[in-house]
Amino acid sequence: MALPKVGNLAPAFALLDQDGKKVSLKDYKDKKNVVLYFYPRAKTPGCTVQACGIRDTKKELDKLDTVVLGVSPDTVAKLKKFEENPKKEEEPLNFTLLSDEDHSTADKYGAWGPKKFMGKEFDGILRSTFIIGKDGRLKHIMAKVNTKTHHDDVLKLIHELGLVE
DSSP states (O other): OOOOOTTSBOOOOEEEETTSOEEEGGGGTTTOEEEEEEOSOTTSHHHHHHHHHHHHTHHHHHHTTEEEEEEESOOHHHHHHHHHOSSTTOOOOOSEEEEOTTOHHHHHTTOEEEEEETTEEEEEEOOEEEEEOTTSBEEEEESSOOTTTHHHHHHHHHHHTTOOO
16 A cells, blocks of 8 residues: 655544544644554554653643544554553553554555564554644655654654644
């Protein structure tokens, strides 16, 4: 699946969050920048590091009028457990997690495709991040994501892209 093009309107979606509420991209149009990031599975080591980095920079992201939406093929119930307790003795997550069980949204963003892990080939989430402006247009695609620095990379890009008012 091909990636959407920077400059075009970001593909629309409506998914359930960790509380079972419907969230759609249009909820944020003209109000917030959106960081839409796709991750393979809740409560796995890399995904937890990435999510905790976002959690720990939420105040900075709020100041930049930016909301983060994490998308995985996990169920709503699994996302709720991830939100409440990413790792033992850790603070809960403080941003929206979205359930894309049929990976239809991941497909629209080119974030679903062939992967290799431990000698096996299968289709799954391709870890990637999409930065969407308040105008609903795709501003940047991070096709390669470092889970340890993702939060800092996102903050830097928001500044570089001029999405700060």
